Amino acid sequence: MTPIHEPLSEEAASRLVQVAALSGSPFVIRGGGTRSLHGVPDGAEVLSARGLSGIVAYNPAEMTMTARAGTPLEVVEAALAEKRQMLAFEPNDLRGVLGASGIPTIGGVFATNASGPRRFVAGAARDSLLGLRFVNGRGEVVKAGGRVMKNVTGLDLVKLLAGSHGSLALLTEVTFRLLPVPETAVTIVVSDLNDAEAAAAMATAMSMSVEVSGAAHLPESVRGRFAGGALPQGAATVLRLEGLAASVAVRGEKLAAAMARFGAVSRLEVEGTRRLWREIRDGAPYADGTPRPLWRVSVAPVAGQQLVAALRLETGVDAFYDWQGGLVWLRMEADPEAALLRRYVKAVGGGHATLLRARPEVLAATQAFQPQTEAVTALQARVKAAFDPHNLFRMSGGAIAQ
Amino acid sequence: MDQIGFLEPRQAVLSRRREIVADLLDLLPQGCLVHEPRELVPFETDAFVSYRRLPLAVALPETTQQVAAVMKYCNRYGVPIVPRGAGTSLSGGAIPQEDAVVIGLSKMSRILEVDFANRAATVQAGVTNLAISEAVSADGYFYAPDPSSQLACTIGGNIGMNSGGAHCLKYGVTTNNLLGVKLVLIDGTIVELGGKALDAGGLDLLGVVCGGEGQLGIVTEATVRLVAKPEGARPVLFGFDSSEEAGACVADVIGAGIIPVAIEFMDKPAIEICEAFAHAGYPMDVEALLIVEVEGSEAEMEAMLASIIEIAGRHGVKVVKESQSATEAALIWKGRKSAFGATGRIADYICMDGTVPLGQLPAVLRGTAEIVEKYGLRVANVFHAGDGNMHPLILFNANDPEDAARAEAAGNEILKLCVDVGGCLTGEHGVGIEKRDLMRHQYSDTDLAQQMAVRAAFDPQWLLNPSKVFPLEGRPSA
Numbered sequence: 096m097t098p099i100h101e102p103l104s105e106e107a108a109s110r111l112v113q114v115a116a117l118s119g120s121p122f123v124i125r126g127g128g129t130r131s132l133h134g135v136p137d138g139a140e141v142l143s144a145r146g147l148s149g150i151v152a153y154n155p156a157e158m159t160m161t162a163r164a165g166t167p168l169e170v171v172e173a174a175l176a177e178k179r180q181m182l183a184f185e186p187n188d189l190r191g192v193l194g195a196s197g198i199p200t201i202g203g204v205f206a207t208n209a210s211g212p213r214r215f216v217a218g219a220a221r222d223s224l225l226g227l228r229f230v231n232g233r234g235e236v237v238k239a240g241g242r243v244m245k246n247v248t249g250l251d252l253v254k255l256l257a258g259s260h261g262s263l264a265l266l267t268e269v270t271f272r273l274l275p276v277p278e279t280a281v282t283i284v285v286s287d288l289n290d291a292e293a294a295a296a297m298a299t300a301m302s303m304s305v306e307v308s309g310a311a312h313l314p315e316s317v318r319g320r321f322a323g324g325a326l327p328q329g330a331a332t333v334l335r336l337e338g339l340a341a342s343v344a345v346r347g348e349k350l351a352a353a354m355a356r357f358g359a360v361s362r363l364e365v366e367g368t369r370r371l372w373r374e375i376r377d378g379a380p381y382a383d384g385t386p387r388p389l390w391r392v393s394v395a396p397v398a399g400q401q402l403v404a405a406l407r408l409e410t411g412v413d414a415f416y417d418w419q420g421g422l423v424w425l426r427m428e429a430d431p432e433a434a435l436l437r438r439y440v441k442a443v444g445g446g447h448a449t450l451l452r453a454r455p456e457v458l459a460a461t462q463a464f465q466p467q468t469e470a471v472t473a474l475q476a477r478v479k480a481a482f483d484p485h486n487l488f489r490m491s492g493g494a495i496a497q
Numbered sequence: 498m499d500q501i502g503f504l505e506p507r508q509a510v511l512s513r514r515r516e517i518v519a520d521l522l523d524l525l526p527q528g529c530l531v532h533e534p535r536e537l538v539p540f541e542t543d544a545f546v547s548y549r550r551l552p553l554a555v556a557l558p559e560t561t562q563q564v565a566a567v568m569k570y571c572n573r574y575g576v577p578i579v580p581r582g583a584g585t586s587l588s589g590g591a592i593p594q595e596d597a598v599v600i601g602l603s604k605m606s607r608i609l610e611v612d613f614a615n616r617a618a619t620v621q622a623g624v625t626n627l628a629i630s631e632a633v634s635a636d637g638y639f640y641a642p643d644p645s646s647q648l649a650c651t652i653g654g655n656i657g658m659n660s661g662g663a664h665c666l667k668y669g670v671t672t673n674n675l676l677g678v679k680l681v682l683i684d685g686t687i688v689e690l691g692g693k694a695l696d697a698g699g700l701d702l703l704g705v706v707c708g709g710e711g712q713l714g715i716v717t718e719a720t721v722r723l724v725a726k727p728e729g730a731r732p733v734l735f736g737f738d739s740s741e742e743a744g745a746c747v748a749d750v751i752g753a754g755i756i757p758v759a760i761e762f763m764d765k766p767a768i769e770i771c772e773a774f775a776h777a778g779y780p781m782d783v784e785a786l787l788i789v790e791v792e793g794s795e796a797e798m799e800a801m802l803a804s805i806i807e808i809a810g811r812h813g814v815k816v817v818k819e820s821q822s823a824t825e826a827a828l829i830w831k832g833r834k835s836a837f838g839a840t841g842r843i844a845d846y847i848c849m850d851g852t853v854p855l856g857q858l859p860a861v862l863r864g865t866a867e868i869v870e871k872y873g874l875r876v877a878n879v880f881h882a883g884d885g886n887m888h889p890l891i892l893f894n895a896n897d898p899e900d901a902a903r904a905e906a907a908g909n910e911i912l913k914l915c916v917d918v919g920g921c922l923t924g925e926h927g928v929g930i931e932k933r934d935l936m937r938h939q940y941s942d943t944d945l946a947q948q949m950a951v952r953a954a955f956d957p958q959w960l961l962n963p964s965k966v967f968p969l970e971g972r973p974s975a
Contacts, residue, residue: 254704
């Protein structure tokens with residue numbers, strides 16, 4: 096059994112790391128453990144943020160909240176729902192696709208920059224994160240950022256720590272901005288487009304003044320597994336509109352009229368819309384209880400379908416697209432085909448492929464994150480050392496910053 | 498003004514001046530190095546004009562490779578570098594020093610690619626902010642962050658300072674609209690961070706380079722996000738009897754879940770200054786004015802306006818005036834965006850940039866008035882109220898050293914007040930030299946040491962823009 100440390104205060108966490116720094120004994124940082132892509136590397140002990148729990152301050156009028164990093168996401172979301180507010184970036188829940196149990200934490204959301212469908216217009220978790228407290232690899236408690244929307248005072252360490260996957264520091268407290276929950280939402284569905292036609296339709300929708308807040312393409316292979324089968328036959332290209340009811344009605348008509356030249360148009364009303372985009376967010380069709388390799392690939396929006404088309408000529412893949420085509424959920428039949436995939440990511444203009452899931456022995460042999468150029472790798476290593484000079488905070492499966 | 502210090506020039510560099518100039522002339526094409534003292538004068542300061550220093554030389558490279566060659570040279574011989582865009586920094590971010598080579602990006606001003614399908618534009622760092630929006634306007638797009646200096650300021654400078662603007666309330670600041678950069682590191686290595694794909698593959702280095710104030714490297718190219726223009730936009734003027742009421746109204750609008758594109762605030766002195774300059778039709782019989790811009794379809798603008806007017810009514814709004822035409826709307830914005838320039842016509846001023854939590858706006862407005870009065874000075878307030886980013890303009894007489902010193906002292910006190918109520922020293926102008934010595938008021942020594950360690954990971958010898966951001970005392974020895 097791997098030892099698990101669960102400090103109950105920032106001071107306790109700081110002391111724990113200070114002691115470890117003396118002996119050089121390494122940690123793997125965990126929140127709820129629901130996004131951990133790999134097992135614990137040899138010799139490392141788990142440093143859990145779960146003991147650091149609770150909302151510290153919630154100021155609905157200023158649309159900001161401060162919470163300890165180990166606060167369950169559901170506690171945060173329940174408090175926000177009471178005031179009809181939300182996290183703009185729609186943090187996803189990967190428990191389904193990863194077969195994980197645990198409770199997602201707010202710190203884990205920011206440490207992995209976990210962002211859903213609205214990310215391509217409203218920004219990622221990192222864009223909502225205003226301030227942090229953390230314990231670095233020297234065991235020092237450090238504060239970065241603050242609690243106001245606009246803040247350029249000093250280096251923006253907040254961005255560096257968002258998405259650092261526990262490789263730089265243990266987050267102890269996060270302050271983030273909120274948005275009001277839109278009064279209503281509707282999805283315009285364009286049916287039976289192939290991937291390339293869908294890319295064109297989504298680009299057209301995004302060029303219009305209708306403020307699309309979700310643009311996804313669900314090929315026929317996955318379409319039936321969304322919205323309880325409510326989407327019409329054939330592939331579904333889905334476009335979400337949100338806001339005041341009167342405004343959504345006007346924009347919906349305008350968008351539907353423009354989409355009619357691409358294919359048959361139908362609508363999904365508010366309940367169906369909320370369910371559909373939650374499922375898109377969580378990669379629902381691939382929550383299939385299998386260890387078949389699953390990737391999240393981030394490329395330029397129109398490059399998504401080019402990537403999949405190229406891969407199909409060489410291997411069996413199943414895919415659907417979010418972020419106007421720029422986020423590809425990609426499931427392989429057997430082998431993760433990491434080398435092939437990364438070659439094609441490069442060929443379509445560059446981006447990042449992250450391996451979310453595979454059999455343990457395959458995971459252990461595959462780098463989870465996209466390799467960087469030599470110069471960037473060296474720079475990342477120096478930045479890592481600036482936070483964690485003794486290399487206490489380890490990641491397995493190929494750290495993002497070694 | 499001379500309260501703010503600079504690093505002592507390195508004698509080893511100064512004594513080799515002639516040799517360094519000769520070497521740089523070899524590295525750069527003809528016409529790309531300025532070194533005659535008389536010709537260096539235009540580069541001695543930026544928009545923080547109270548301080549000036551002549552640089553050793555100014556390199557004006559035409560390519561990323563030339564930027565890299567100059568940086569590699571300076572790194573090898575320990576010559577400080579001060580990056581420069583258009584020199585519009587309000588915090589002294591581009592002010593050089595005697596032993597520094599300025600690297601100016603003004604010759605790298607081409608738009609390299611506009612990609613509507615991916616909603617992205619790739620431009621050289623010397624392109625002006627407004628030029629991007631102008632290049633894509635006919636196709637129905639714009640680049641969202643809009644600093645008041647957008648006609649002149651460059652995207653490279655915007656990235657350095659993580660610049661904001663009036664419309665950031667809805668669209669975010671530079672960092673939220675930046676997809677990727679080509680960055681030259683201090684040793685001349687050229688790296689690409691980010692791109693048209695949204696997620697970073699490793700650590701978010703792009704996120705820390707943005708707002709790095711030219712201390713982490715020099716950006717030579719940027720890929721930015723384009724946004725489809727709204728169907729319509731309409732600024733509406735709301736006049737109040739007091740600044741406090743206007744401030745409280747802002748907090749209530751945001752608190753009600755209404756997020757207009759912009760909420761700008763002007764107090765009476767600012768209204769008078771801007772109206773005299775732009776003839777925008779601002780009401781003159783009020784103590785404070787809000788410019789609230791709503792956008793979208795007609796139905797959406799109407800609905801949002803109705804809610805705002807209702808809230809304003811609860812705060813005793815005296816005047817509500819909708820712009821009736823595109824010309825009127827343009828004038829309203831012209832008045833607001835020329836506020837700093839128009840103020841400069843009537844007095845010398847220093848502009849503060851603290852941000853405060855919205856609920857603190859009325860208290861900080863009151864506190865600002867008290868502080869300025871205590872020093873026997875005048876203030877005009879014109880700022881981005883929707884995100885609590887305050888810009889008190891402290892008026893003084895630059896020819897009177899005592900008056901200038903009082904203005905600086907009053908400014909420092911106002912910024913400390915912003916921090917004390919839970920805000921920060923600077924919301925969009927950057928620390929530069931202006932707020933450098935106040936950093937310890939916002940951050941502990943440990944916080945600053947962590948930032949400096951990251952800085953050193955990029956620039957171990959502290960050559961890039963070295964007199965800026967971090968207090969001169971307590972730095973790690975290189």
